[in-house]
Amino acid sequence: MSLWLMSLPENSQIKKTSENDWADSYFIIDQVIRPDALERLYQVSGRVTARRLFVGTDYAGLSDVGPVWIALNGCQEAGLLAATMCQESLAGIAVSTKCSEDSAVAQAQYLLTMYCDGYGESLCRYYDPRLWHALATTLKNTERLMGGWSEVLAPFITSEEEPKVAWLTYKNVKFQAALNEADFLAVGNETLLQHKRVRWYFWLIQNSKLLRYQLNPDILQISIDNLQLLVSCGIHESRHLRQVLPLLSDQNLAEDGEAMMVLRSNLSAAQKIKSLEK
Incomplete structure (x- = not known):
């Protein structure tokens, strides 16, 4: 749940x-x-x-x-x-x-x-x-x-x-x-935050076939945190977010130094996704 x-x-x-x-x-x-x-x-x-x-x-x-x-x-x-x-x-x-x-x-x-x-x-x-x-x-x-x-x-x-x-x-x-x-x-602010959670939950469920893991409550929150991080780093389009969905597991991207270097770089959204997929 x-x-x-x-x-x-x-x-x-x-x-x-x-x-x-x-x-x-x-x-x-x-x-x-x-x-x-x-x-x-x-x-x-x-x-x-x-x-x-x-x-x-x-x-x-x-x-x-x-x-x-x-x-x-x-x-x-x-x-x-x-x-x-x-x-x-x-x-x-x-x-x-x-x-x-x-x-x-x-x-x-x-x-x-x-x-x-x-x-x-x-x-x-x-x-x-x-x-x-x-x-x-x-x-x-x-x-x-x-x-x-x-x-x-x-x-x-x-x-x-x-x-x-x-x-x-x-x-x-x-x-x-x-x-x-x-x-x-x-x-x-709690309502605004909840709205983001619900939107991401619906989006994740609708794209669940791309996932490599089950969305238990802990994984769900990490997945939402990762998606919001990607958006804040300039990756907005659904097609790009879908590409990286299989990579979102139980690891928070914010704690991955190499991933953060890519996300904070001046690369385009497509280039960032490509680098994360390697």
Whole structure:
């Protein structure tokens, strides 16, 4: 189990797509990742309705490519399609709520801006499952995150040997229906660090066939540390990082003097990778 998985709240559950009844759920889908989402859903059911979450916010100019709030209005077939699209591309999350849809959408729009010391205000792409997992496992006041929502389900990779995407469920234990829109969601450095862990975890699992070792918690952390070191030394492209994955074992590159000489050199990223492979 990965380090971030060990921080999951006790009321989290892992479910397969078939174990969920999606008909009464709402979805928030990122159109940048799934520009075909609305077209495909409308083809399945005329009952599906959608709201562009950036409308009426500081991000209104990007509404056409921003996230959409999707109401299935009882259509299970459309729900399965929305869930599948989210799974395939890590393109969104599902929401269940007992409050009115308008109140639920207000919470979705409230979350669009977050505040972090040192960075100020910025767009919060909480509908990216990787960021949602980080927020839900690090924020102490989850009522701010969940508001009047009763449950959020986010895609989650369950297997290392043959990656499979299921759904991780977060239940709301405290409800906060009234929002102070001037008081943005506040996140700290721990959330930002957790976001990096989750992103690297997903990336490592998706590329696990290139590894020569099993990702137990200790190895996972060392692998993440090594990948972040490579990025800090100018190796950013996935194709280069994939090349060096087989070399990342239980040894921290930061403790390898020869490797560090290469990484700190003025060589290009491709040349650094080639030198590390020797």
